[in-house]
Amino acid sequence: MSQHSGKLISIEGGEGAGKTTVFNAIRQFLSDAGLTVIGTREPGGTEVGERIRQVLLSPDHRIVPEAELLLMFASRAQLVRELIRPALAEGHYVLTDRFTDASFAYQGGGRGLPLAQIEALERDFVGIRPDLTLLLDLGVEQGMARAHARGQALDRIEQERTDFFQRVRDTYRQRAGQEPERIVIIDASQPQDDVVRQVLAALGRWMAA
Template sequence: MKAKFITLDGIDGAGKSTNLNTIRLWFEQHQLPVLFTREPGGTAVGEALRQILLDPHTEVNARTETLLMFAARQQHLDSVIKPALAAGTHVVSDRFTDATFAYQGGGRDIPLSDIAVLENWVQQGLHPDLTLLLDIPLTVAQQRLAQNEHPDRFEQLDNDFFERTRQTYLNRAASAPERYRVIQSDQPLTDVAAQISHSLSQLFGYHS
């Protein structure tokens, strides 16, 4: 079986951290080799850039922010993702390039065509086999984020930013339904988990 590349994405507050556990459990149950990683991050360079990008005191313009995201992604691909896939290990990444299109493209108004140029240069044709997009009403996401005593640089942004970001995610999902599974993450956790498990089973050809 060719190793699969799976990404989990969505706006802040959509419940990615909670639902990563569902994915971990699915792989454990099916006894498949898997590597979990995240963006920005996954490498020493990526984690250092993550600290810069999420620090509320960091001041960078939108183009610099976009370039830093892709710098972290290049190292991530070369050092972690590609080697794991080549070795037959499935990879699950908490965020990937969809997040850049949504946050820097939709949220920051960086032209999507510019991001696509960087995507092609850095990824050289590599794309996820499946993207699980957790979608949630903005009001629910904001309620969840309000419980965070120390919001990061992105979590502090306003509703208009997140509305643009969310809409860009949904636009991308609608444009490539064969890759995306949009899951409403304001449902009961058991329902969300069932849909995630079903999507993974479909990808791998299992009956769920």
């Protein structure tokens, strides 16, 4: 969608799928290869984005789906301009824990907002798609069990019902089916070492291509 010399890699998947685990492994792999890698996350990643994240994830708020969508894109618009585009222009790797695919999955699939609306926001306010997306695909029950086992209180979105997360998963998989060149599905139900190995192998193949 736009010209730059760096690479944007996103990690996607449901709650407890292993995104943070994989994020750390990829970051290590790229820096071991002598590359500059800038890590970030969504919602958040900038000072204002992290404030928006607090609003979005606090269980104290009742946020209507439309406001949730716009807050996600407000955070993303800030992140793209403040951090991602400048880093890509410098030729760096940017690694992000979630990006626009998450809005399609959560606010589109999960909340049921029209995909055309999300596409318009992406086009007008983001204007960039990841070069590579690693989708950690995991059954909803298994993901929730892992998220619970982390021992932290669940945030506002993590408190949603099973059918919500099922729609999130279905939408992610549907997108991967539509863009198989960009989105690589990883079976995240495997043991952690196997997931990491498979992710790094996919990354290595993509970098060599």
